[in-house]
Amino acid sequence: AQSVAQPEDQVNVAEGNPLTVKCTYSVSGNPYLFWYVQYPNRGLQFLLKYITGDNLVKGSYGFEAEFNKSQTSFHLKKPSALVSDSALYFCAVRDMRNYGQNFVFGPGTRLSVLP
Amino acid sequence: KAGVTQTPRYLIKTRGQQVTLSCSPISGHRSVSWYQQTPGQGLQFLFEYFSETQRNKGNFPGRFSGRQFSNSRSEMNVSTLELGDSALYLCASSFAGVKSEAFFGQGTRLTVV
Numbered sequence: 001a002q003s004v005a006q007p008e009d010q011v012n013v014a015e016g017n018p019l020t021v022k023c024t025y026s027v028s029g030n031p032y033l034f035w036y037v038q039y040p041n042r043g044l045q046f047l048l049k050y051i052t053g054d055n056l057v058k059g060s061y062g063f064e065a066e067f068n069k070s071q072t073s074f075h076l077k078k079p080s081a082l083v084s085d086s087a088l089y090f091c092a093v094r095d096m097r098n099y100g101q102n103f104v105f106g107p108g109t110r111l112s113v114l115p
Numbered sequence: 116k117a118g119v120t121q122t123p124r125y126l127i128k129t130r131g132q133q134v135t136l137s138c139s140p141i142s143g144h145r146s147v148s149w150y151q152q153t154p155g156q157g158l159q160f161l162f163e164y165f166s167e168t169q170r171n172k173g174n175f176p177g178r179f180s181g182r183q184f185s186n187s188r189s190e191m192n193v194s195t196l197e198l199g200d201s202a203l204y205l206c207a208s209s210f211a212g213v214k215s216e217a218f219f220g221q222g223t224r225l226t227v228v
Binding site: 032034036041042043044045046049051090094095096098099100101102103104105106107108 | 119121146148150157158160163165170171173205207212213214216217218219220221222224
């Protein structure tokens with residue numbers, strides 16, 4: 001079964017410090033992995049994806065993610081956090097049981113960047 | 116390029132009523148999916164349409180239905196509303212294919228009283 005775990009409900013980080021939001025996955029076959037961010041009362045915004053190739057993927061707003069096949073992880077990172085990065089972050093995987101026609105989302109991690 | 120547009124943004128309905136939500140995808144996107152977001156259950160997949168055909172359906176009761184029109188616009192309908200249907204309903208559009216990201220609308224906040 002396809003599943004995504006985000007082990008931390010909440011991550012707090014000081015502005016200017018590096019941030020990491022963790023994600024682990026369980027899939028059958030090749031993983032197609034995505035990160036989305038949600039601001040209050042808004043929809044989800046796409047940040048980045050891993051399909052194949054380099055394990056370090058760069059995305060929007062200075063975010064990047066590292067794919068680690070052996071640890072089945074896809075952690076989201078940013079070298080220097082901004083207060084405006086405070087939001088809800090979702091890791092997702094394509095549900096290949098249904099031929100990838102929908103996403104399976106993790107429960108979300110709330111990131112708070114403190115000034 | 117216009118994003119995904121969902122209407123209305125907010126709705127308040129009474130138990131037992133029905134409701135229809137609308138989604139206009141990004142131009143050129145033929146796949147439209149719907150998700151329900153609640154604090155307790157998180158993001159759950161409702162259904163996905165492609166070229167006016169429902170390709171996949173999540174684990175929701177038959178009260179939840181949808182359709183897609185020839186211009187790719189989609190609607191979802193919930194009949195006989197229950198308090199537990201209160202949620203943010205999100206529509207996403209994408210190009211077909213497992214490698215494509217989806218683009219989400221701002222959602223419709225449905226409150227059932």
